[in-house]
Amino acid sequence: MKRLPPLPALHTFLITAHHCNFTRAGEHLHITQGAVSRQIAGLEDQLGFALFHRQARGLSLTEQGQALLPRIEQAFNLIDEAIEHASIRRTPLQLKAPSCLLRWLMPKLQDWQTLRPDVPVELTSSVHHGVDFRHEAFDAAVVYSPLPGPKRQGQHLFDEQLTPVCAPQLLEGSASLNSLRDLEQHTLLHPSRDQRDWALWLSAAGADVATTRKGQYFDTLDLAMSVAAQGNGVAIGDWSLVGDDVKAGRLAIPFDLKVKTGAAYYLVCPPRSEPSAPLRELMHWLVEKAAETRSG
Known part of the structure; x- marks a missing residue:
């Protein structure tokens, strides 16, 4: 493989090509004008062709320099992206x-x-x-x-959509949950201290809100769902949040009605x-x- 030019020299070429002036390139790189000139001359010697036309009013790229510039820019952009990607990987x-x-x-x-x-x-x-x-x-x-x-x-x-959920076994047997009236035979599990979610759903279903009299209260929805999955009551929850439990057979939805809360x-x-x-x-x-x- 042909020996590649040193990366600092290629970077100096990139900056010099953008400024077309050794002095301004040196100011950007925090080195002297002479150091920039020597690095460019060394790079040209290694490549075997001139990169710049030296003119009284400044520099201009040669045909070879014009062909090289966009590829060098692309290479340094890739290096920047690689460094950013590597640093992001270490930061969750x-x-x-x-x-x-x-x-x-x-x-x-x-x-x-x-x-x-x-x-x-x-x-x-x-x-x-x-x-x-x-x-x-x-x-x-x-x-x-x-x-x-x-x-x-x-x-x-x-959107939040409320619907009752229960263990699949509550849909079977003599005490199965088939109608709204059957809710009276089960403990209603509330995901918060108020009865708002159950009251909203029961009202939309046209059921007697008084069926909420037999209930158990929890501090989080997750706790209410866990108790429901064990067959110890019927919880009210957001259909979007329990879909995976229903698909996995851990929970069942006894009624089709889903009520949007806004x-x-x-x-x-x-x-x-x-x-x-x-x-x-x-x-x-x-x-x-x-x-x-x-x-x-």
Whole structure:
């Protein structure tokens, strides 16, 4: 293989070609005009052809110099990209999400790490549904917007749709859950201290809201779903978040009715900052997965 010119000399050629002046190139490189001239002369000797026409009013590229310049620019751009990529690989992306989203998000991130082990993600969950990028150092976050109204900033993932869920065995046997009236025979599991979600769904279903009198309360949706999966009651949850559990047979949906609350989940990143290429790729991938959830 032919010996390649030294990288510093090629970099000096690149800077000099942009300025067409030894003095200004030296100022940019923090070396003397004479050092620039000597490096270019040495590079020309090694290549066997002139790169610049030396003229009284400055420099101009020779035909060979013009042919070489775009390829040298491309080579240095590739080096810059390689260095950036290597440094990003060592820095996990920091993602925040509400704990209620983990049943949907965790399997997706596991799939992501299988596809892109070079872009690690560290997930922080919280019972709080928002993020304050002024005081929280996250690259992105999934936030829950609880009230109907104009779409907030960020990429929409999916709308909240409430539906009862239970263990598959509750749909079988003498005490099976086949009608709204059958709910009176089961413990209703609430993902929060209020009865709002059950009350909203039962009202939309035309059922007697008084059926919520027999209930058990939890601090998180995940706990309510875990108890429901064990056959110890019927939970109310977001259809989008339990779809994987239903497909895997851990949970079942006894009724077809899904009630939109007006709330939604959004993927957001800090304002006034440009997401890195790996973060843009992760966000695009999550939005695609959310679209699959909505269509499923």
